[in-house]
Amino acid sequence: xxxxxxxxxxxxxxxxxxxxxxxxxxxxxxxxxxxxxxxxxxxxxxxxxxxxxxxxxxxxxxxxxxxxxxxxxxxxxxxxxxxxxxxxxxxxxxxxxxxxxxxxxxxxxxxxxxxxxxxxxxxxxxxxxxxxxxxxxxxxxxxxxxxxxxxxxxxxxxxxxxxxxxxxxxxxxxxxxxxxxxxxxxxxxxxxxxxxxxxxxxxxxxxxxxxxxxxxxxxxxxxxxxxxxxxxxxxxxxxxxxxxxxxxxxxxxxxxxxxxxxxxxxxxxxxxxxxxxxxxxxxxxxxxxxxxxxxxxxxxxxxxxxxxxxxxxxxxxxxxxxxxxxxxxxxxxxxxxxxxxxxxxxxxxxxxxxxxxxxxxxxx
Numbered sequence: 001x002x003x004x005x006x007x008x009x010x011x012x013x014x015x016x017x018x019x020x021x022x023x024x025x026x027x028x029x030x031x032x033x034x035x036x037x038x039x040x041x042x043x044x045x046x047x048x049x050x051x052x053x054x055x056x057x058x059x060x061x062x063x064x065x066x067x068x069x070x071x072x073x074x075x076x077x078x079x080x081x082x083x084x085x086x087x088x089x090x091x092x093x094x095x096x097x098x099x100x101x102x103x104x105x106x107x108x109x110x111x112x113x114x115x116x117x118x119x120x121x122x123x124x125x126x127x128x129x130x131x132x133x134x135x136x137x138x139x140x141x142x143x144x145x146x147x148x149x150x151x152x153x154x155x156x157x158x159x160x161x162x163x164x165x166x167x168x169x170x171x172x173x174x175x176x177x178x179x180x181x182x183x184x185x186x187x188x189x190x191x192x193x194x195x196x197x198x199x200x201x202x203x204x205x206x207x208x209x210x211x212x213x214x215x216x217x218x219x220x221x222x223x224x225x226x227x228x229x230x231x232x233x234x235x236x237x238x239x240x241x242x243x244x245x246x247x248x249x250x251x252x253x254x255x256x257x258x259x260x261x262x263x264x265x266x267x268x269x270x271x272x273x274x275x276x277x278x279x280x281x282x283x284x285x286x287x288x289x290x291x292x293x294x295x296x297x298x299x300x301x302x303x304x305x306x307x308x309x310x311x312x313x314x315x316x317x318x319x320x321x322x323x324x325x326x327x328x329x330x331x332x333x334x335x336x337x338x339x340x341x342x343x344x345x346x347x348x349x350x351x352x353x354x355x356x357x358x359x360x361x362x363x364x
Contacts, residue, residue, distance in 0.1 A: 047076060048076055048357035049355075051068060053068060053345045054068050054328060055103070055328055056103040064357070084141060095155050097154075097155060099119065101161075106198070107164060115136070118160050148196065153175075157178050159218070163224045166230050172195075173222060174189055175218075192213050193224075193234065217256075217258035218260055221234045221235060234289070236258070236286070237286070248275035257272045286299045286304070288331070292332045297310040302327065305325055324339075324358065325354070337360040341355045
């Protein structure tokens with residue numbers, strides 16, 4: 001694999017912003033900082049710094065929104081960054097891999113101010129996850145409706161990616177919550193890709209009547225993306241320990257079983273689908289994924305610490321960005337690749353500037 005050469009201008013952001021879920025700081029909530037420019041020898045720009053374990057990227061026109069695992073949303077608009085507090089009816093539990101994770105603006109966001117979010121919470125002595133509707137109110141966000149609760153959670157394997165599909169349905173990845181057998185249990189919401197209407201109902205054309213389950217047999221999927229043909233793909237974390245690795249890219253088909261924990265890698269079993277790509281015994285821990293206009297698939301990786309382009313013609317990954325540490329999410333918007341680092345998630349080695357939003361201007 002050949003690494004692309006880099007060279008360009010950095011825009012560095014200074015953030016001195018404090019906000020917390022449920023109890024915003026009266027002094028610093030909504031505080032704004034103007035973005036300043038610096039030079040670098042790389043081919044991408046840094047448009048935000050000192051993000052707090054960022055998880056998801058979304059866009060409203062040229063305005064960028066980023067969720068932070070502790071329970072904030074960062075807005076970047078017209079060169080100004082604002083950390084906005086999020087008020088949920090049940091407190092966000094940032095425990096282990098849990099917290100304020102998936103985030104997606106509603107299709108009518110400019111009119112409604114609505115967005116969807118997925119977060120971990122405590123239910124008694126257990127960790128759970130819930131899917132909620134938020135409404136933007138100035139520099140704050142407030143929960144206006146709960147769509148789904150009691151999704152099994154843990155300090156590991158919470159899934160958490162959410163996205164609105166081309167069919168205007170809401171797709172949600174859930175992890176197996178550290179209990180692999182739940183991924184094969186049709187009655188459990190763990191280890192699945194779920195499909196809901198935008199008001200939280202079960203779609204009439206879901207594979208099983210009355211069930212949110214779209215696919216099953218997932219360990220910990222954290223990436224969802226559609227190509228220009230409307231075909232859905234996901235990324236998937238493979239097993240830990242021995243054998244390790246076997247991280248996956250899957251083509252998602254309604255009602256299919258993707259095998260965890262019964263099969264990994266190239267293993268086959270009747271009624272189960274094998275991935276279109278797996279990393280063999282090398283662990284890369286793929287997270288967010290995105291297609292460009294030419295249907296090239298980009299994969300942000302945590303353990304791999306690289307942004308890859310998947311090349312189906314030779315079943316390989318080509319390095320696009322490396323040397324920035326752990327990468328959590330990738331989005332493509334107006335011909336640019338946006339990537340967030342995740343060096344402050346407890347498993348990276350953060351610099352004083354981490355975490356950061358990187359923008360790659362030219363990639364072909």
